[in-house]
Amino acid sequence: MTTELQWRARAVIDGEARKWFPARVPGNVQKDYGEAMGFGDHSYGLNAEKFRVTEDYAWDYEAEIPAEALRVPEGQRLFFVTKGIDYKYEILLDGREIVRHEGMFTSVEIDLTELLGEGRDGSVGDNSTGSGPAAVHCMRVHIEPHPKRAGAADDRTQADQCAKPPVCYGWDWHPRLLVSGIWNDTYLETRGAGYIRDCEPFWELSEDCGTARVRFAVDCDRFVEIVLCDAQGQKIAGWTQQPGSEQVVEIKDPHLWWCNEQGEPYLYQWSAKSADCEKSGTFGIQSTRLEMTEGSWLSQETFPKSRCDAPAQLVLNGRKVFAKGSNWVNPEIFTGTIRDGDYEPYVLLAKRAHMNIFRCWGGSGINKEAFYDACDRLGIMLWVEFPLACNNYVGTPEYLEVLEQEARAIIRQLRRHPSVVLWCGGNELYNNWSLMTDQSLALRLLNRLTYEMDIRRPFIATSPLVGMGHGGYTFDDPNDGRDCYQVFQSAYQTAYTEFGVPGFADPEEIRKVIPPEYIFPIEKNPVWILHHGFEAWGENRWICPETLEKYAQKPMESLEETAKTAQWLQCEGYKGIFQEARRQAPHCAMAINWCYCEPWICPANNSLLSYGGKPKAAYYAVMDSLRPRLASARIPKFGWHPGEEFTAEIWLLNDSGKPVEADIRIRLIIGDETYDLGGWHAASDSANICGPTVKCVLPQSEARRMTLQLVSDKGFLDSSYTVCLYKE
Amino acid sequence: MTTELQWRARAVIDGEARKWFPARVPGNVQKDYGEAMGFGDHSYGLNAEKFRVTEDYAWDYEAEIPAEALRVPEGQRLFFVTKGIDYKYEILLDGREIVRHEGMFTSVEIDLTELLGEGRDGSVGDNSTGSGPAAVHCMRVHIEPHPKRAGAADDRTQADQCAKPPVCYGWDWHPRLLVSGIWNDTYLETRGAGYIRDCEPFWELSEDCGTARVRFAVDCDRFVEIVLCDAQGQKIAGWTQQPGSEQVVEIKDPHLWWCNEQGEPYLYQWSAKSADCEKSGTFGIQSTRLEMTEGSWLSQETFPKSRCDAPAQLVLNGRKVFAKGSNWVNPEIFTGTIRDGDYEPYVLLAKRAHMNIFRCWGGSGINKEAFYDACDRLGIMLWVEFPLACNNYVGTPEYLEVLEQEARAIIRQLRRHPSVVLWCGGNELYNNWSLMTDQSLALRLLNRLTYEMDIRRPFIATSPLVGMGHGGYTFDDPNDGRDCYQVFQSAYQTAYTEFGVPGFADPEEIRKVIPPEYIFPIEKNPVWILHHGFEAWGENRWICPETLEKYAQKPMESLEETAKTAQWLQCEGYKGIFQEARRQAPHCAMAINWCYCEPWICPANNSLLSYGGKPKAAYYAVMDSLRPRLASARIPKFGWHPGEEFTAEIWLLNDSGKPVEADIRIRLIIGDETYDLGGWHAASDSANICGPTVKCVLPQSEARRMTLQLVSDKGFLDSSYTVCLYKE
Secondary structure, rough: OOOOOOOOEEEOOOEEEEEEEEEEOOHHHHHHHHHHHOOOOOOOHHHHHHHHHHHHHHHEEEEOOHHHHHHOOOEEEEEEEOOOEOOOOEEOOEEEEEEEEOOOOOOOOEHHHHHOOOOOHOOEEEOOOOOOOOOEEEEEEOOOOOOOOOOOOOHHHOOOOOOOOOOHHHOOOOOOOOOOOOOOOOEEEEOOOOOOOEEEEEEEEOOOOOOEEEEEEEEEOOOOOEEEOOOOEEEEEEEEOOOOOOOOOEEEOOOOOOOOOOOEOOOEEEEEEEOOEEEEEOOOOOOEEOOOOOOOOOOOOOOOOOOOOOOOOEEOOOOEEOOOEEEOOOOOOHHOOOOOOHHHHHHHHHHHOOOOOOEEOHHHHOOOOOHHHHHHHHHOOEEEEEEEOOOOOOOHHHHHHHHHEEEEEEHHHOOOOOOEEEEEEEEOOOOOOOOOOOHHHHHHHHHHHHHHHHHOOOOEEOOOOOOOOEEEOOEEOOOOOOEEEHHHHHHEEEEEEEEEOOEEEEEHHHHHHHOOOOOOOOOOHHHHHHHHOOOOOOOOOOOOOHHHHHHHOOOOHHHEEEEEHHHHHHHHHHHHHHHHHOOOOOOOOOOEEOOOOOOOOOOOOOOOEEOOEEEEEHHHHHHOOOOOOEEEEOOOOOOOOOOEEEEEEEEEEOOOOOOEEEEEEEEEOOEEEEEEEEEEEEEOOOOOOOEEEEEEEOOOOOEEEEEEEEOOOOOHHEEEEEEEEEEO | OOOOOEEEEEEEEEOOOOOOOOOOOOOOHHHHHHHHHHOOOOOOOOOHHHHHHHOOOOOEEEEEEEEHHOOOOOEEEEEEOOOOOEEEEEEEOOEEEEEEEEOOOOOEEEEHHHOOOHHHHHHHHHOOOOOOOOOOOEEEEOOOOOOOOOOOOOOOOHOOOOOOOOHHHHOOOOOOOOEEEEEEEEEEEEEEOEEEEEEEEEEEOOOOEEEEEEEEOOOOOOOOEEEEEOOOOOOEEEEEEEOOOEEEEEEEEOEEEEEOOOOOOOOOEEEEEEEEEEEEEEOOOEEEEEOOOOOOOOOOOOOOEEOOOOOOOEEEEEEOOEEEEEOOOOOOOOOOHHHHHHHHHHHHHHHHOOOEEEEOOOOOOOOOOOHEEEHHOOEEEEEEOOEOOOOOOOOHHHHHHHHHHHHHHHHHHHHOOEEEEEOOOOOOOOOOOOOOOOOOOOHHHHHHHHHOOOOOEEOOOOOOOEEEEOOOOOOOOOOOOEHHHHHHHHOOEEEEOOOOEEEEHHHHHHHHOOOOHHHOOOOOOHHHOOOOOOOOOOOOOOOOHHHHHHHOOOOOOOOOHHHHHHHHHHHHHHHHHHHHHHHOOOOOOOEEEEOOOOOOOOEEEOEEEOOOEEEEEEEEHHHHHHHEOOOOOOOOEEEOOOEEEEEEEEEEEEEOOOOEEEEEEEEEEOOOOEEEEEEEEEEEEOOEEEEEEEEEEEOOOOOOEEEEEEEOOHHHHEEEEEEOOOOO
16 A cells, blocks of 8 residues: 655755745656746746756755554555655655665665554554654655766766766756756555565567567565466466566467567566565567678778677567667656656657657656556667766766666666667767767676676667767758758768757747747847757757758748748758668668657757657658658759759668559659659569659749659658759 | 696597597697607698597596595695686596586686595595505596587687687688697695685775775685785785785885886785795786777767777876787697796797787687786786687577686686786677677676676777777788788778788798798698698788789799798888887877787798797897887888889887987988988977988889988987889
8 A cells, every 4th residue: 555645845055944835746846946936937938047046955855654654554564665866865754864865766665664663553653652642753855956076067067977867957959957856756655564576577588589488576575476468468377486486487479579560569467466465567578689780791891900880780579670760858857747648649659650769868867667668568669778978977986886776776677678679878978079988987887787687688888889870960061061961861870870950849839938029030149049049059050040041042031931941941851861761771770860859848959749749840751751661762962953953863662571562653843843754663572672863954943942752653652852942 | 735646648539438648737638649649740741630630539637646645634625626627528536527617717626525535544535444555546537529519610610609719720820720638737735724715916006006005805714914025025014814804905106017118017025824825926006097099089070970989098007008019829739738937938028029018819818827927027018808709609698608607717817917908808809700799798798797807907899999900911902902001001090909911930940840842832732721821811821922022023932032032021011010000109009910929830920929939030120110219211102113202201209208319311222322311300208200201213223122221320219121122
């Protein structure tokens, strides 16, 4: 039996405790404080800056233990349980410190029974000797100020000696808004002698996937009855398991867990029952490997020779799978306020967009368990990063200790999820803005822990590894001006694990966060800067006004026009990159854009979903580009001049595993004119095939854009591309 | 007290035991067998092939336990101890199996006391009940046939599921000659209750190298007196240590262990003494790191971006050290026959050649302890590879188990040596002739074990890593024909950890192994092929007759002329590469040629020392090129035509840490003519500096070679280069 507590909180400023305010648990104390102080919507105008003063506050949470929770039946015990408190804290009972802890991903369970004192008639906590009213007992959580490495600048580098996700220290799309608090489920629980502390399914799958050996590691002091059922709840096996012993069940021809569009994400069910406790759950049977992509074993002919590329081909259940997906970041600044049901709509949208993977970016840390459950159910594979990103996490003994504790908790929590297919040390750690290397002890430690605790899954130290690519993030490369069609058609990576094109949110969303007086003209001022319209990364990103005007060939005259132009470029840019990455298969094995969602309304961002999970136009362009089978045009550049010979190489993309055959007609539409560029009878058994290159000398026209259409007798293959036609 | 045993051995062929023959222990049973069977010198003619028939034999070793060894004093125990038996074996006492083991690098210690039975008056092994003569007891070691992975070809791939060094399965300079046997020290030992099983010094050095914390992990059931002395034997500290406890001694301003030419390889002394046992040894205090080389944090400007190079800069005691050295391979085919004193002359030659490092190539495995002791004493740093090379060691549970056992033994043995500065998983494992990747469990395991057991030293999974280079191995690149001057001057690696130029052994050496009728003309026949003159690697390597004739501009007319020509090219080639690698510092941080020594007389090999440690001419050319300070010419190619403008960029190389200033004159000598190309007043504080480029239009001449001389008023800087002058 669990009991929720009613919490209140207060700031402790320079050692002085301030007034109590109501606190939601799970939640983030800064959000509650902001509400109590009338900070207003943190996403509006400059309100986010109001939270800056709270960064060095300490916080107290406090809750009375309800009298009914203290009435613990004979032979049972009362526990305080938290699934996670962010970040460094002490837990006190009646003013006495009982736990001191650093790290938000480790559960803490405290047996309060002895601490409360044994009362008569089996109730704990009644430390009166007579029959008077029971004493009041009080839980307190004291949270220390946010960790900031001494000497670090006011940015993410402050987090480079802690295991807190660094994103809230400020990123190019995330405001600096440091959060902490009781962020995950926290409650009292009475537990009997047969309490099942954990029941974890483990599976081993034979090389040919023909046999699974399943066992359950049960942490319980009494025997448990374990029942294993299929996805429909039909019993497959059941047995009694004694403490310290384990039984292995062999499943012949098991149903495998498959990612989206490769099969069913099959989940077996299990329950474990002791005399006074019952737990249940699901698990999926899968095997994952990371292999070399086709062609990446080639090495240079002449000496001296270096190593070959790192493996980047995901192999699920023995089948090579092209990873199509997006980078998952925290969908909410106040991560503690996310409720279990919030995740599923996001995951469902990914499934509908034909995605099969999220790279869970290390800067955001680990999500609540419900996220992984949703991905298990919906067949979205997860590349899970530990909470390291873009910093040099120097391997001091203190840091390694907290990292090891947190990593062990993360691995233990997540390895039971079939959706997890890959562990990764963190984001861009081997790049010169992070300065970690193959020698960094933190990454060697994570390699060691994943080997020890989850040997069946691959581990990579970071992304990108050699052969993999991150970026670009803008329509035109800021260094050499090439557009994203040109950039990716000349790239030859094994995996594109971050790339993005910025686009605008819908104007109605933007108006929710930008005050009316700043809406238009869009100018470089504190409001637009705080909301990452300018100076997010370089001078003019993410709005990139010069790119918008270059391809629109006119000045922007309204927010609506600006948004529409940016959305056009974002749609066409993502189409160009995702489809090019797919055309480069099987040498390329991953196309994972930056990024999927966002933690507040970003007026101009690379994300596919606006805050709250609202699809942008680009979401549909990506959905279009990730169809298992589609006709695709490789257009060598985005901007064309009249008189130039336009060319496009026509492809049939197919990762469906099924054959397809179609007559495809290629048409170029310029203004009112339609130019027929020919046809192609395309047939693919199960792989991409390259067809003809179509050509057309471009006419002078009033139109500033032109559309290439691929139209087939199988409508589901059709594609179109709207590119720029310059005046001259 | 230890007792040596007198061993005999016999072959077991198809289950049938053959005649006993005398066996040397430590040694290799194949050598003893060959002698007994009259195979003749294995290095002569085709004799090595005679050993092929023994590959699938099993072997028995047998020795009686001498009566005096059985008289074990009261309270003591009798042990059978082996430091290593190659490779898979059982140990039997009086016909009863008592140990079954796989792996040659793990010590095995067996307490025989109970097994022999307790006799009267404290003697063991007398299982007669009366007063008759004591029974005879017999140790037997049964060695299984060489591991050969089923289905593998007759080459090194047979060793890809075992932890035996693969080199004896055949390499491009090592004949296929599989050895096994009791290869390391093996004896009986009586041990008292206070026997010191191990006493291992551990040190921690503060970041600024100002304080060392030293402790001794003692494995003994009684207290021990530990005494710590300086290198002269003067006592620094002494204390009594109880079982299970440890004391830490702080040494202020410790003498550090330095590699050759960077300081003294200082060794502290220690002794540990219990009531009935004493052990002593030395240790050195150092810290090593692997950092990024200068300039290797630069990454490409445009997107998509991959990772930066891997670190390759050795940092010893906080000081960046350019690693100058060579690849150490087994100096003897019959590795068991190497005696402790055999190593020192080799290590001394490296020291004299200004080397500071050996890369102990994984294909050869681990040496006997005396090798590491010699390197400790003489200041040669060691890059130690686990016994994996050029194979795909698939991480089956069986392989991982034996690898873990062997790796633990290797790390435990070697981590006490200050000369060890770097662990490496093995040779060229990430290349497409090996097919291992970052995901290979064997390499993840080795990363984990070195982290767990020796966190203070760097670990790399293999060589080359990204940024590092292996090859070339011939004077002209076989793929594009560029000479080694051109190849290395256009390369830009962080570390050259293998490169080589073949040269001939002295004719007198060659005549020891090539029968007279095959000496000249040198032709592709079974004798020259077996001795790797041809088809070692490609068609004509290692002799490369076409290269010899190209640069000599005439046919070879005798063995002597062939050898001299090859030696010229080897000398000039090594000068060109070693000096170029040094000129590329600090971006380049290592120049380690392939290879240092050889296991038998190789007529044509890249090695610097002929078998037995006899320096080749190239050894002196390398010694010349590794002087801490020298004048160096960067000559853009090796072959020049009359009428061409010869150029050379003049450098002053200096990694001595000391300033140098000199007037250097540059002269070109063609036949009898000397051309003065100018002078340079060079001054360097402590780094390399680049001086003028000298030029000269080349005359017609009868000379086929010309010599560039750099002559200075500081004679120790002088250098010369003899390159090719074509007829036309």
